[in-house]
Amino acid sequence: MKKDGFFEQVYVLTKKIPSGKVTTYGQIAKKLGTKDARRVGHALHANPYKEVPCHRVVNKEGRVAENFAFNGPDEQISRLRAEGVGFVSKCYVDLDKHLYILC
DNA sequence: AGCCTGACTCAAA
């Protein structure tokens, strides 16, 4: 287990997302002082911590990572919906209402 | 070591 500060920061911030809220890769990336949102995506893709609700992290369009979800796209969407997240479309969450603003 | 791809985003044409 090697220490990747960047990865850990991503996990920590992601875990801080309250139920019924979502955030974007860009927000996390900027919060960590980088412009590379892709690394955030990679961090979550590596996601060694099962406690990290990666399904609460979406892209700027509010779209979930259906292609790389755990059991399938429906699982991820279903979880968000169960947490009270509103969907404007099948795979798109309502960012205007549920976007978690990092501080 | 080098090339290609990617759970991204923004800006310009």
Added chain:
DNA sequence: CTTTGAGCCAGGC
């Protein structure tokens, strides 16, 4: 409005 290019950087082969 859509399409393209560029920025950033790590992981896989």
